[in-house]
Amino acid sequence: MKHNILEICYLIGSITFIVGLKMMGNAKTARKGNLIGAVGMTIAIIGTIFLHDNEVSPIIYGLIFGAIGIGTIVGWMTAKKVQMTKMPELVSMFNGMGGACAALISIIEYSHMQHALDSVPSMGEITAIMAGLIIGTVSFSGSIIAYLKLNGAMAKPIRLPKYNILNTIVMIALLAFGAYMVVTGGNMTLLYLLFASAIIYGILFTIPIGGADMPVVISLLNSFTGLAAAFGGFLYDNKVMLTGGILVGSAGTLLTLIMCKAMNRPLSNVIFGAFGGGAATADAGAETNGSIKDIGVSDLAILMNYSKKVVIVPGYGLAVAQAQHVIHELELLLEERGVEVKYAIHPVAGRMPGHMNVLLAESNVSYDKMVEMDEINPEFDQTDVVLVVGANDVVNPAAKSDPSSPIFGMPILEVDRAKNIIVNKRSMSAGYAGIDNLLFYDPKCSMFFGDAKKALTTLVAEIKTL
Amino acid sequence: MEEILNLVSVHREMIYFVALSIFVGIEVIGSVPTVLHTPLMSGANAIHGVVIVGAIYVMLNVDTENILALILGFLAVLLGTLNVVGGFVVTDRMLEMFKKK
Known part of the structure; x- marks a missing residue:
């Protein structure tokens, strides 16, 4: 019974996300659309907390409400107080929080799996955990760097020598590491190592990109976090996480491409950078x-x-x-x-x-x-x-x-x-x-x-x- | 190979679901005026905060003896809440300005 009501809550949540996003595409209905999304989210969250079959100790409830309480107050105040010029970095920061959340879920689930002796995790589950961890973490550390860059704390793009090749190698290594974990099952130490590598890759990925291109990067990392959430949905067979995550993943990717198009630059150009470097600057002034x-x-x-x-x-x-x-x-x-x-x-x-x-x-x-x-x-x-x-x-x-x-x-x-x-x-x-x-x-x-x-x-x- | 095929077969509903959701996402963004791109990105940012549902789910199933898991779970719910609340509120602030005078 409870379970069925919960499924309906998730259905409502999923629909409000789609309708809300759609309404946000029009200036007249946009604000209402955002509100509808927020209502759907609240329903999904409340449903998850209360429509639960297991016995849950009061400590857990205390912790959940404590976390939600603190998060609500801090999030609300920050969002209300921020100056409008500082908005992009705030969006980046919130995005990083979401990514970190997805990564933490993966870490806990993995350790849970390591301790559970009675059931062998399926390959699908481990894949979802690893993907959620890698994508969520990259989104987290990347967003923090993007935040610092927009903030002015790290204004200059930092380019290690041959950073394109370096980054590609690190990315391939990271994916290979993830695949290795999926195939062998790995252990806790390796998982933390994977977590650390993903943090490093997120930093390497964002650090060479110039301040003017940050919005594109934030939009891309935004869709990453969406993907990470979707993998969480896959793991728990949770439809509202899946819909929300994939919706943001695909919409965010499209938005990223639209932004690149407005600047008339392919996405690869933004990520692998050919801009604001030394070579192009020199001869432009000559004429x-x-x-x-x-x-x-x-x-x-x-x-x-x-x-x-x-x-x-x-x-x-x-x-x-x-x-x-x-x-x-x-x-x-x-x-x-x-x-x-x-x-x-x-x-x-x-x-x-x-x-x-x-x-x-x-x-x-x-x-x-x-x-x-x-x-x-x-x-x-x-x-x-x-x-x-x-x-x-x-x-x-x-x-x-x-x-x-x-x-x-x-x-x-x-x-x-x-x-x-x-x-x-x-x-x-x-x-x-x-x-x-x-x-x-x-x-x-x-x-x-x-x-x-x-x-x-x-x-x-x-x-x-x- | 067979394992992968099995995986596809077991999760075929999920795969349909994913494929269709991708198209919905693209369709929803399709014809948005440039002025709304920033609020839309911010709104999408709030929506992926739905990952908090996963964090709560983890917390509800965590063993109270496992202190590390409790701490990490608490952090996850906290971060998820920040994403959701901050995301929706900042989007609302942006959109508030577009109302007709």
Whole structure:
């Protein structure tokens, strides 16, 4: 009886996950979709705790409720308090927690199996345990490195010599080790050794990848954790873990590929890296000729005030400088003066696809003012001023014109079609891809140097005086 | 070889289940606008927190004498909860901003 009700709980859970994810694909229903998923999850968790056939000692219940209680409070507080710019690293952190959870389950189940003398584990079970352990652990240590990288604690990609070959060898060794455990059954010492190797591989896997590619990595590790959860479901013949896990595994993989496509780079390129290294940087700067102009705040204020149409191109630099609010202020001020203002959002602006929209929405920028790349590109011809704030690679014309450029082929915002281009940057340093930007040498382009927040604040003040 | 074939045969329902779920996952993501990619990733992140069900299951079957297993199980449930609660709450925060003014 209890068991049947539990199965129904799991069925409800599985369906809410699918429906919830589907609803999250639409801006109108997204929030409700997330809520539905959360409700399904709660049902599955409560069902698992209470609809149980065995006698369970109160100590165990105490521990379960204690863990859930602490986890809920800490998770809730962290998620509520985090700044929106710090969100990607938080997602990475939570993902790592899930991976670690899957790995711990495998370790306990394995030791359980070693002690149970009466039953011989099937090959399927051991495979599920080993796969859950390896994937969960790699996801865990990889996510922690991704967290540290986004956090700035480990900003520079660290590349051991021949890291591609090294990583491939370690990966093959890890898989072989796992297979060996499945075939021979192994023992506890070997299991811990496997655990340690998986941690090392997760670190090696993530460490050479540059900061700009972290979202792709997080998305990939996200689908890894999904897989690890699915193996857990396989182990316990638990349908809700299977559905949830596989759903995230396949959806996460697809999302990863979509992100790569937006950057016009194959996934292998992200993982094995060909970006931001020394070789590509050297010759990219060679062809730049012409000079860089800069523009003062009063000239810029006049230019913008008397424009018909202004398009703002925000990049992560804007968010880092916490300038979302002042840019919104600028937008309102210009609109008041009869200027049409829009935001051009590149698919990979910010730290994750869609991240820039979230950051702008946080400072009350209206959703329909944010225009996606394909829609805004034809509009640049009629645009008087493009204001690029804290963005770089996504407006680099080299992506279209220079086949030797590492970002060649990446779709960009074609800001060079506008009448005037203003670039706000702190300095002349290169963007994440580590290459020079031909746009800055465009005769129509002027640089507006300074920290985004300070520079825009003075700009707003200047326009107000006009 | 025969062992593997047996494995496939024994778990064939499971294998169907897995194959179909993969397609559901792809279908669900298929036509999502770029603006929703980050919340979606975060939402998916919360959903794989379902691994906590496994952690609870382990705890319910663990031997109270086995202190190490108790500690590891406790940690697993704790980490799983962090994944679930943190994941859903942070996703909600992101999506909250998309509401129409």
